[in-house]
Amino acid sequence: MKRTNSKAGQGGDVRPKKALGQHFLTDESIAARIADTLAPYKGLPVMEVGPGMGVLTKYLIAAGHDVKVAEIDGESIEYLRYNYPELAGRILDADFLRLDLAQIYPDGQKFCVIGNYPYNISSQIFFHVLDYRDQVTCCSGMLQREVAERFAAAPGTKARGILSVLLQAWYDVEYLFTVDENVFNPPPKVKSGVIRMVRNSVTDLGCDDRLFKSVVKTAFGQRRKTLRNSLRGMFPAGVPLPDTPLMAMRPEQLSVAQFVELTLMISSAREGK
Numbered sequence: 001m002k003r004t005n006s007k008a009g010q011g012g013d014v015r016p017k018k019a020l021g022q023h024f025l026t027d028e029s030i031a032a033r034i035a036d037t038l039a040p041y042k043g044l045p046v047m048e049v050g051p052g053m054g055v056l057t058k059y060l061i062a063a064g065h066d067v068k069v070a071e072i073d074g075e076s077i078e079y080l081r082y083n084y085p086e087l088a089g090r091i092l093d094a095d096f097l098r099l100d101l102a103q104i105y106p107d108g109q110k111f112c113v114i115g116n117y118p119y120n121i122s123s124q125i126f127f128h129v130l131d132y133r134d135q136v137t138c139c140s141g142m143l144q145r146e147v148a149e150r151f152a153a154a155p156g157t158k159a160r161g162i163l164s165v166l167l168q169a170w171y172d173v174e175y176l177f178t179v180d181e182n183v184f185n186p187p188p189k190v191k192s193g194v195i196r197m198v199r200n201s202v203t204d205l206g207c208d209d210r211l212f213k214s215v216v217k218t219a220f221g222q223r224r225k226t227l228r229n230s231l232r233g234m235f236p237a238g239v240p241l242p243d244t245p246l247m248a249m250r251p252e253q254l255s256v257a258q259f260v261e262l263t264l265m266i267s268s269a270r271e272g273k
Helices: 028-041 057-062 074-083 119-131 145-152 162-168 209-221 256-270
Strands: 046-049 067-071 091-093 111-116 136-144 171-179 192-199
Touching: 028 057, 028 111, 028 136, 028 171, 028 192, 046 057, 057 067, 067 074, 074 091, 119 136, 119 145, 119 162, 136 145, 136 171, 145 162, 145 171, 145 192, 162 171, 162 209, 162 256, 209 256
Parallel strands: 046 067, 046 111, 067 091, 111 136
Antiparallel strands: 136 192, 171 192
16 A cells, blocks of 8 residues: 655655644554545545545545545645545645535535544534535544544533534544554644544434524533523523523533423523413
């Protein structure tokens, strides 16, 4: 699988750029394992975020995936064009966060997203994926371990946070394995974690999506407080708070269904029901 090059400047290694959060994976076996997370979805096109020097890309291509890549680093783009002729016309010189994925995959086409995600924007990347949840069947890849654990955290665990709930409302999220610092150039200061999210069967939460998101963000914005205190301002003034055990809980204790229940309570109170 190892590709070699002869042209300096085109074929030479890309310099990792701190401003872009680049830490290039150097362990081929880990790259192969990450690519394999999409093995059940070979019939679907794949968007890879931030391919760098293509350590993951080459395994996706070898596995027969229909791959497009989004990269903003000009040096990496030049490297990919020279070393991966299979990607001709498939390299998007663009910020993934600004891509209209419905335009790239029109008519509601399903697709997958994968990447060794830059640590500094990983949460934003997954928020962007959520915007296309009706099309993104599977999203997998590597990010900072602490963040990966948060995305997969179950109710009642300290790691549970805003994205735990928002992602798990629409996806089954699984933490797969941990990656040590010494397999990167340059080595990050933290360990990494690989996750896979698979779209669940939910098509409608049964409440207003925007209000649901606001309730989750407000609750975790004051995560040390009980919901009675953190959500009081979301209920109309003068309206008694619901008499429910949920209000005595803290946000990390709640399941997605319980957040939906809270959202419906707030909605009803605002409508005077």
